Amino acid sequence: MEPLDRRSFIVSAGAAGAALAAGSPAGAAQTSGAVFISTWKWGIPANARAAEVLGAGGSLLDAVEKGINAIEDDPNVDTVGYGGLPNAQGEVELDAGVMNGTTHRAGSVCNLHKIKNPISVARLVMEKTRHTTMAGEGALQFAIAMGFEPMQLLTPKSLEAWLKWKNTPNHQTFWIDKDHHDTIGMLATDGNGHVVAGCSTSGLAWKIPGRVADSPLVGCGYYADDSAGAACATGNGDVMTNYCSSAYIVARMAEGAHPQEACDQLMRFMAKTAPDVTRGQYCVVALSAGGETGAASMNAAQPLQYALWRAGRGSLQTAPAYLR
Numbered sequence: 001m002e003p004l005d006r007r008s009f010i011v012s013a014g015a016a017g018a019a020l021a022a023g024s025p026a027g028a029a030q031t032s033g034a035v036f037i038s039t040w041k042w043g044i045p046a047n048a049r050a051a052e053v054l055g056a057g058g059s060l061l062d063a064v065e066k067g068i069n070a071i072e073d074d075p076n077v078d079t080v081g082y083g084g085l086p087n088a089q090g091e092v093e094l095d096a097g098v099m100n101g102t103t104h105r106a107g108s109v110c111n112l113h114k115i116k117n118p119i120s121v122a123r124l125v126m127e128k129t130r131h132t133t134m135a136g137e138g139a140l141q142f143a144i145a146m147g148f149e150p151m152q153l154l155t156p157k158s159l160e161a162w163l164k165w166k167n168t169p170n171h172q173t174f175w176i177d178k179d180h181h182d183t184i185g186m187l188a189t190d191g192n193g194h195v196v197a198g199c200s201t202s203g204l205a206w207k208i209p210g211r212v213a214d215s216p217l218v219g220c221g222y223y224a225d226d227s228a229g230a231a232c233a234t235g236n237g238d239v240m241t242n243y244c245s246s247a248y249i250v251a252r253m254a255e256g257a258h259p260q261e262a263c264d265q266l267m268r269f270m271a272k273t274a275p276d277v278t279r280g281q282y283c284v285v286a287l288s289a290g291g292e293t294g295a296a297s298m299n300a301a302q303p304l305q306y307a308l309w310r311a312g313r314g315s316l317q318t319a320p321a322y323l324r
Contacts, residue, residue: 030055033191035291036063036309039183039234039283042071042080043307046184047314060190061100061123064198068096068119071184072200075155080184082116083155084202087209090162092153094118094202095216097133098126101195101224101289108216110135111209114150115143119200122216132218136210165206183215185222185232187287195289197224197246199232213237219247228254229288231262235281235302243270249286249294259286259294267296267322274298278323285319295319 031054036047050067054060072081079085086092096118097108107126110133112118121143125134134142144150154162183201199222201215214220214237221237223246224230231249233240245266252262263284271277283304286294297304297319304319 030057031312033189033291034060034309035189035191035287035293036067036307037187037285037287037293037295038067038307039185039232039285039304041305041307041316042074042077042184043186044314044316045074046071046186047307047309050186050188051309051312054188054190060188060194060196061098064098064186064188064196065119065123067186067188068184068198068200069117072117072119075157077184078158078161079202079205080200081118081202082151082153083158084153085158085205086154086162087203087207087211089209090154090159090166091209092158092202093207093209093211094153094200095212096122096198096200097216097218097222098122098198099196099218099222099224099230100126101197101226101230104225106132106218106222108133108218109139109143110212110216112136112139112143114140114153115148116151116153117148118216119198121146121148122198133216135212162206183221183232183234183237185215185234185285187224187230187232187285189230189287189289189291191291193226193289195224195226195230195287197222197230197232201237204237211238214241214245217241219244221246223247223250225250225254226289229259229286229292231259231284231286233282233284234304235283235297239270239274239280240282243274245270245284249284253286253288259288259292260296261294262286263294263296263319264322267298270298271322283319297321299323 075083099106281302
């Protein structure tokens with residue numbers, strides 16, 4: 001995918017949103033009933049791009065992929081894709097996964113180096129192989145075979161941050177603070193009962209090389225099932241993985257729970273045994289096939305901001321905290 005100029009993207013996304021709001025026949029037909037929900041403030045441009053793709057005739061899977069691509073391409077987002085903060089050795093390692101709620105097929109990549117759009121590679125794992133997950137050197141060689149161009153993912157800004165961390169005596173390690181959320185998770189429905197979930201990350205800054213958390217793992221960082229809905233997780237992925245959080249939420253929705261109720265049930269379940277629940281960052285979003293939404297964070301000390309796109313309009317919202 002070609003690098004995306006930030007100003008050009010904002011202009012094009014704004015123009016697309018204006019066309020949809022004005023009632024463009026093709027765009028209105030494609031996006032009628034569609035809902036996109038994405039984690040963190042960069043979910044706003046991600047959702048706008050996804051709506052643009054869907055309105056132009058792309059599939060829901062296309063929309064989620066391209067929406068996440070927009071954030072992977074942005075060097076100002078230092079926790080996803082190009083410009084992501086590196087591991088302890090100064091290497092940017094990327095993880096991503098995507099799931100089609102109709103076919104129940106998923107694809108994911110872990111510890112992918114030198115390829116800035118891991119969500120696109122994950123989609124090809126799903127569509128071109130019988131595998132679900134590929135990792136490390138094998139994932140890189142697969143991406144190259146699929147036509148992706150290797151590149152340096154460490155921007156000067158990220159390199160400077162890593163050198164500062166490395167040269168600080170007794171530096172902290174493996175810690176996410178409130179300004180370094182670690183994913184772009186996106187959920188989408190077309191309004192006709194089809195859902196897709198996707199997630200992309202550069203993971204925990206300064207992580208031990210080879211570390212994999214929830215983001216690329218089916219049922220942990222993301223999950224989608226047309227018969228129930230979809231969910232994504234963000235925050236402390238090492239802990240979220242242990243609760244299969246996204247599959248847990250979708251299972252509750254399959255039993256009839258509203259997405260918000262399902263998110264609350266997960267928080268209640270995690271609060272029994274998860275470490276540091278009063279300060280830890282444990283957050284989720286959920287979406288039913290019919291367009292109902294839910295979101296939750298474990299505590300008010302680590303709030304979750306998420307972006308919602310519905311009926312041609314985008315907004316940034318704060319999820320309710322389970323512990324106040």
